[in-house]
Amino acid sequence: MLLSSHCCHSALQSSCRVTLSAAPVRRSKMCGIWALFGSDECLAIQCTNAMKIAHRGPDAFRFENVNGFTNCCFGFHRLAIVDQLHGMQPLRVKKFPYLWLCYNGEIYNHELLKEQFEFDYQTRMDGEILLHLYDRFGIEKMSSLLDGVFAFILLDTANRKIFLGRDTYGVRPMFKLLTDDGFLAVCSEAKGLTQITHSMSEPVKIMPFPPGHFEEFNLKLNGKVESVQLERFHCCTEEPKHAEYDDAEQLGKGFALETVKSNIRILFENAVRKRLMAHRRIGCLLSGGLDSSLVAATLVKLSKEQELQYPIQTFAIGAEDSPDIAAARKVAAHIGSEHHEVNFTPEEAIKAVEEVIVHLESYDITTVRASVGMYLVSKYIREKTDSVVIFSGEGSDELTQGYIYFHKAPSPKAGAEDSVRLLKELYMFDVLRADRTTAAHGLELRVPFLDHRFTAYYLSLPEEMRAPKDGVEKHLLREAFSGLDLIPDEILWRRKEAFSDGMTSTKKSWYSFLQENIESKINDSQLQKAKKLFPYNPPTTKEGLFMRQLFEKHYPGCYEWITHYWMPRWIKATDPSARTLSIYKPEKDQ
Structure with a gap:
């Protein structure tokens, strides 16, 4: 037990704070956040649930009651990336003694906003900007001015208000549980809420907090809460309000091809540059595909310009004859990264499936498949290297219409609409996968393709420009970087290969090994009964x-965490893998 029993109801008028610090050699800032408001149970016992997200912040843990407020508390697991000395939460500063903040994320424009509004900082934490913005402008404008990825819990004791908020694409996760009698529980991952005890006559749903929204609650005198409003503060198709405070170079006007290509390069490089904010070593996942290669190459270029004291590490995972391993090796040699190759065996991957599902909190087929490789490479990074901040190429396929099935879009308009749909659903699929598989091993993920300025600009372009061209998906993105020698031409124009497919040979995909293993575990009769047993999805x-079955074993009845399975559109498909589609051809056949 982490806390002594005196931290129950009788002692709530005094602050109960416990901080557990790990060895001083590991510090960080990515984290896991957790909070309870209006609990009917002993907080010391409830606090043990927060340990289920300890992987998100292995450096330190704090549990703190809110003085004078019945059964309100915060829990925080820390992985320190910036401000190593003053990074513990809940964050409180002398200027705003009535504000309590727990947040997970990075605010990339915090220095710009600090200068613009002449805020007087008391820490070096980027999250302090939330307190200043909220105090001056209120919750809605505060949220809309933030350029970054975040999930936050903000308590205003002076006005008896609680606010929750999550970034546009849900890069940082957050779940909530709210009962009819005013009990609110919030956590970075659902697993930190599944064993919460409360005097509930009926089971209460734990649901993901919607990306791009904030929610306001009243905190009643009896400690219970009441939801007042749930509002969207930013949508991916909107130009962000913080754009006027961004330090990106002036963009060209109009849609002439050369202007557009130049703007794409400027905004993408700026997206990578602003994410270099870290006091820990930076690495990059590298599959050898277009997206991760552009991220890695730009990262290496900017790290040299900023004279970082160490080379950028890149990481590829795959079998010896996998196309990804070969392509990643070429990219690493071209850009001069310190490259690591992680051996992938189907046997090792099959053993990891259940553990991966536990971390994912999802049963989506393509998500689980792709997550296994990312989970194993993240494990290698944690155990064998000192990289903690990890860049990756997530979001590009959704933004730039990179999936093979976009070739079958009935019109550019239909393709553009489906691109926005995919972006809005990232929090259930690719972004969820990328966050959980890296956070499972105490790593912090950064995704420059989901930069607000970059996505807003790309989605503002004419639909015809964004559609596949000459049989090549993501043609505009490829063309924007053509002729620069940033990455090899063969990689720049390499066709889309799903991560879960590219890890293994073109002769046999990873999912085929998995299906063969499952064949002996599930019989035809069980499959026939599945529709009645699981009517939802x-x-x-x-x-x-x-x-x-594995999902229900660990999270019974929580199937609504995803609304549907990820599947290709506009083409008959019984499996999410592109290799099963009639329009797919291996690279050697192109």
Whole structure:
């Protein structure tokens, strides 16, 4: 037990604070956040639930009651990336003694906003900007001015208000549980809420907090809460309000091809540059595909310009004959990164599936498949290297219409609409995968393709410009970087290969090994009964049923965490893998 029993109801008028610090050699700022308001149970016992997200912040843990407020408390697991001395939360500063803040994320424009509004900082934490912005402008404008990725819990004791908020694409996760009698529980991951005890006559749903929204609650005198409003503060198709405070170079006007290409390069490089904010070593996942290669190459270029004291590490995972391993090796040699190759074996991957599902909190087939490799490479990074901040190429396929099925879009308008749909659903699929598999090993993920300025600009371009061209997906993005020698031409124009496919040979995909293993574990009779057993998102394959069973084993009845399975559109498909589609051809056949 972390806390002594005196931290229950009788002692709530005094602050109960416990901080557990790890060895001083590991510090960080990415974290796991957790909070309870209006609990009917002993807070000391409830606090043990917060330990289920300890992987998100292995450096230190703090649990703190809110003085004078019945059964309100915060929990925080820390991985320190900036301000190593003053990075513990909940964050409180002398200027705003009535504000309590727990947040997970990075605010990339905090220095610009600090200078613009002449705020007087008391820490070096980027999150302090939330306190100043809220005090001056209120919650809505505060949220809209933030350029970054974040999930926050803000308590205003003076006005008896609680606010929750999450970034536009849900890069940083957050779940909430709210009962009819005014009990509110919030956590970075759902697993930190599944064992919460409360005097509830009926089960209460734990649901992901919607990206791009904030929610306001009243905190009643009896400690219970009441939801007042849930509002969207930013949508991916909107130009962010913080753009006027961004330090990006002046962009060219109009949609002439050369102007557009130049703007794409400027905004993408700026997106990578602002994410270099760290006091820990930086690495990059490198599959050898277009997206991760552009991120890695730009990262290496900017790190040299800023004279970082160490080379950028890149990480690839795959079998010896995987196309990804070969392509990543070429990119690493071209850009001069310190490259690591992680051996991938189907046997090791199959053993990891259940553990991956536990971390994902998802049973989506393509998400689980792709997560296994990312989970294993993240494990290697944690155990074998000193890189903590990890860049990756997530979001590009959704933004730039990179999936193979976009070739079958009935019109540029339809393709553009589906691109926005995919971006809005990232928090259930690719962004969820990338966050959970890296955070499982105490790593912090950074995704420059989901930069607000970059996505808003790209989505503002004419629909015809963004559509596949000459049989090549992501044609505009490729063309923007053509002729620069940033990455090899063969990589620049390499066709889309799903991560879960590219890890293994073109002769046999990873999912085929998995399906063969599952064949002996699920029989035809079980599959036939699956539709009645699981009427919500019923599995239609033995693989799908196997994953659903593992999910239900750990998270019974929590199937609504995803609304649907990820599947290609506009083409008959029974499997999410591009290799199963009739329009897919291996690179050697192009």
